[in-house]
Amino acid sequence: MLHQQEQRHIYYDPDLKIEAYNLIGIVQKFPNHFHECYVIGFVEGGCRHLWCKNEEYDLKAGDLILFNPRDNHYCAPLNGEHLDYRALNIDVDIMGQAAYEITGERYLPHFSSTVLWQSDITPALSKVYDAILNQAPAMEKEEAFFFLLEQLLTEYSVPACEASRAEPDRQIQKLCSYMEAHFAENITLDSLLDMCGYGKSYLLRSFTRQTGVSPYRYLQTIRLDRSKKLLEQGVPPIEAAAMTGFSDQSHFTNYFKEFIGLTPKQYQRIFTTTADTNETTNKDTISDRKGDLS
Structure with missing residues (x-):
């Protein structure tokens, strides 16, 4: 059996000001850590065991994952299966502005569930990713993005100030x-x-x-x-x-x-190289696209 090559495709979209990434054939364990941003992702293929905030989950294709900023988590393969995964990284400021435009209220949302099993929202997330990948018109990307967030914020979030979570002393x-x-x-x-x-x-x-x-x-x-x-x-x-x-x-x-999952230089190229530049390393395929952060 041939070893499946790991691929990591990461894009920064200057219109939405978010990162979109796709992991294919990943066998790497990810150690305990957290993000300063919101993460919305779903498993396209394979199985993973996820630990998040003292809870454990067995994930498979079709499951949606929601991480709030500072939600510590780590994961490992199940049964040696390779992971295929798509996700969006959304900065706190971008999420706050989106929540205001959707609800008319200024607040930061807190996702109340970490995993949505076999979620019917995954096609909406995939649509945002595909629009970013295909460099769709700004309006098309914004529409897909807000349809996705509207459903998530309405059904699976509460204002962060109302979330029942223990803060450090x-x-x-x-x-x-x-x-x-x-x-x-x-x-x-x-x-x-x-x-x-x-x-x-x-x-x-x-x-x-x-x-x-x-x-x-x-x-x-x-x-x-x-x-x-x-x-x-x-x-x-x-x-x-x-x-x-x-x-x-x-x-x-x-x-x-x-x-x-990338070297610092590979990550930087996402923001500094010309569109459609690809770099292939011994294990990773990095898809880079220029992003304007000004």
Whole structure:
């Protein structure tokens, strides 16, 4: 049996200002992490075991996945099957504006379900992805995007301020805020201990229980998000690594590839190369399209 080549197609749409991506034949495990954006995705093929916010799910083709910003999650293959997956990444500002235009109210939505089993909404998500891929007229893309969000916001979300979720206590929030403000610095566990007065073991257990990730994983996820923004603006990868606190270029590249599935340079090309430029590596097919972030 021939090994199926992994393919990763990622696009930035300058009209909708969102990312769309398609993973094909993926065997990679994705470690525990979170996103600063909303993610709407669905499984096209294969099976995955998903962990999200202390809940577990067995996913198969046709299941829709909804991640809120900061929903920690990780996944692994089931029965050795390869994953085919499509998704949209939607920044918080874009989602807030869309919610206002759909409902007439200014709020951030919170998806109340992580998985919608065998959802009839998946064709609507696929339609948005195809419109972006085919560079459809702006009106066509916007119409597909808002039809998708209208159904999701109406049926599967509540205002974030009304969501019944436990927030980290004041001490843990203080540590999170510190890491978000000082992510480029050499933050150590001892420096965090000095801020809260906890013992080392208690801090690790309490932080992980309340946020879903360890302090180090939290810091690295923040660094990763900031580095993506720098890469999108054209900052060279070696400079982006130094500006976001990664110890060296190799560490940055390995970490970026582990979580994003691309190298920093491949990710940057999505925003800087001409339309329809394709780069094939030993395992990945990267489809790049120029995006205007101004």
